[in-house]
Amino acid sequence: xxxxxxxxxxxxxxxxxxxxxxxxxxxxxxxxxxxxxxxxxxxxxxxxxxxxxxxxxxxxxxxxxxxxxxxxxxxxxxxxxxxxxxxxxxxxxxxxxxxxxxxxxxxxxxxxx
Amino acid sequence: xxxxxxxxxxxxxxxxxxxxxxxxxxxxxxxxxxxxxxxxxxxxxxxxxxxxxxxxxxxxxxxxxxxxxxxxxxxxxxxxxxxxxxxxxxxxxxxxxxxxxxxxxxxxxxxxxxx
Numbered sequence: 001x002x003x004x005x006x007x008x009x010x011x012x013x014x015x016x017x018x019x020x021x022x023x024x025x026x027x028x029x030x031x032x033x034x035x036x037x038x039x040x041x042x043x044x045x046x047x048x049x050x051x052x053x054x055x056x057x058x059x060x061x062x063x064x065x066x067x068x069x070x071x072x073x074x075x076x077x078x079x080x081x082x083x084x085x086x087x088x089x090x091x092x093x094x095x096x097x098x099x100x101x102x103x104x105x106x107x108x109x110x111x112x113x
Numbered sequence: 114x115x116x117x118x119x120x121x122x123x124x125x126x127x128x129x130x131x132x133x134x135x136x137x138x139x140x141x142x143x144x145x146x147x148x149x150x151x152x153x154x155x156x157x158x159x160x161x162x163x164x165x166x167x168x169x170x171x172x173x174x175x176x177x178x179x180x181x182x183x184x185x186x187x188x189x190x191x192x193x194x195x196x197x198x199x200x201x202x203x204x205x206x207x208x209x210x211x212x213x214x215x216x217x218x219x220x221x222x223x224x225x226x227x228x
Contacts, residue, residue, distance in 0.1 A: 106157050
């Protein structure tokens with residue numbers, strides 16, 4: 001089954017404790033992206049990657065890092081989480097052009113205390 | 114700059130009512146793509162439809178229909194004879210015809226359908 005898999009789905013952590021949210025897709029997609037969803041703000045892009053070793057900032061990249069060492073994986077790293085990073089996070093992938101439909105993971109709900 | 118506006122934050126209807134969710138977009142590009150996604154209470158994002166800027170034909174899929182009007186920069190979504198299972202947050206989104214551009218989302222409309 002074609003899918004984007006994120007882990008963990010739920011996480012409660014404390015300020016400053018580094019964490020990584022993994023994302024993997026099995027569709028051989030070139031394009032991968034991270035979004036965060038907050039009440040009243042919709043979904044905003046954090047980072048995206050056009051291909052292996054090619055990443056770029058989205059609209060809200062502060063406090064996050066990403067890497068793309070393999071085509072299928074695109075982890076989101078919070079080096080020193082803060083409470084304002086409490087959010088619902090989505091990883092997504094597509095073939096890369098604007099016409100392509102983004103396939104989203106199930107979401108990861110992160111709470112930073 | 115690109116922007117998507119969903120002016121209706123919340124809509125409540127009773128089952129079997131028809132409901133229209135509004136979406137207005139802004140872009141100066143002539144080639145672009147419009148999308149609707151559904152987010153049910155379980156939280157996942159489900160793709161509903163994609164429309165390119167050169168295809169203004171309305172589309173119908175079962176109880177769902179979409180009205181794309183370039184003259185008013187709108188891409189409205191109508192649910193006919195709504196059902197409780199239609200209760201969800203619905204997002205309209207815009208993407209340009211450029212590799213790597215972000216899907217720009219509206220803030221979403223929460224639809225509540227009661228029995």
